[in-house]
Amino acid sequence: MERITQVKEIIQSSIDTKQQILQDQAMLERMLEVVDAIVNAFQNGKRIYFCGNGGSAADAQHLAAEFSGRFYKNRRALPAEALHCNTSYLTAVANDYSYNDIYSRLVDGIMVKGDVLIGLSTSGNSANIVSAFEVAREKGVITVGFTGITGGIMHSLSDYLFNVPSSITPRIQESHITIGHIICELVEEKYFSI
Numbered sequence: 001m002e003r004i005t006q007v008k009e010i011i012q013s014s015i016d017t018k019q020q021i022l023q024d025q026a027m028l029e030r031m032l033e034v035v036d037a038i039v040n041a042f043q044n045g046k047r048i049y050f051c052g053n054g055g056s057a058a059d060a061q062h063l064a065a066e067f068s069g070r071f072y073k074n075r076r077a078l079p080a081e082a083l084h085c086n087t088s089y090l091t092a093v094a095n096d097y098s099y100n101d102i103y104s105r106l107v108d109g110i111m112v113k114g115d116v117l118i119g120l121s122t123s124g125n126s127a128n129i130v131s132a133f134e135v136a137r138e139k140g141v142i143t144v145g146f147t148g149i150t151g152g153i154m155h156s157l158s159d160y161l162f163n164v165p166s167s168i169t170p171r172i173q174e175s176h177i178t179i180g181h182i183i184c185e186l187v188e189e190k191y192f193s194i
C-alpha cells in the first residue's frame with residue numbers, strides 16, 4: 001500500500017468510528033446522563049477520579065486536568081485526579097503487592113460513596129481497572145467505563161458504559177478523548193451556570 005493511502009485510511013477509520021458514535025442516540029444521551037451525574041457529584045462535595053494504562057493513563061491524566069485546571073472557563077478548581085500520578089505509591093504497591101492492585105487499593109483508600117470513577121480500557125479487561133471497578137461498586141462509587149466495542153469484563157461493572165464501536169486500540173482511544181472532552185465541556189458549562 002502507498003504510504004499516503006495508509007495515512008488516509010487511518011484518518012478515515014478514525015472518522016468512521018466517530019461517525020458511528022454520532023448516530024448512536026443512546027450513547028449520546030448517556031453522555032448527558034454522565035454530565036448530570038458528575039455535576040450532581042460535585043454539588044454534593046464528591047470527587048471524580050480517572051484510571052487507565054499506557055496511552056489511556058495519559059488520557060486519564062489529561063481529562064482529570066481539564067477539571068482540576070480549567071477547560072474553557074476561568075473558574076475555581078474542581079476535585080479531580082488520575083490515580084496513577086503518585087509514582088512512589090504506584091511503584092511500592094506494584095512491587096510489594098501486585099500491579100493489579102494499584103488502582104483498587106487507592107479506590108479503597110480515598111474514594112467514598114457518590115464519588116465517580118472513570119476507567120479507560122480499550123479491551124475492557126485490564127485487571128487493575130476491573131479490580132478497581134469491583135471495589136468501587138462495593139463502596140457505592142459511580143463507575144463509568146470507556147472501552148472498545150465489547151466492553152470486556154468492564155461491561156457488567158460499569159454504571160455507564162461508552163463502548164466505542166471499534167476493536168482497534170488507537171481508534172478507540174481517539175474516540176475516548178472526544179467523549180471525555182464533550183463531558184468536560186458540558187460539565188463546566190452546567191456546573192458554573194448554576
Ligand SMILES: O=C(CO)[C@@H](O)[C@H](O)[C@H](O)[C@H](O)COP(=O)(O)O
Pocket residue numbers: 053054055056057120121122123124125126169170173
Ligand atoms: O496507547 C497505547 C496504544 O495506542 C498503549 O500504550 C495502550 O494503552 C497499552 O497497551 C495498554 O496497556 C492497553 O490496555 P487496555 O486499553 O486494554 O486497558
Ligand SMILES: [Zn+2]
Pocket residue numbers: 055170173
Ligand atoms: Zn496510543
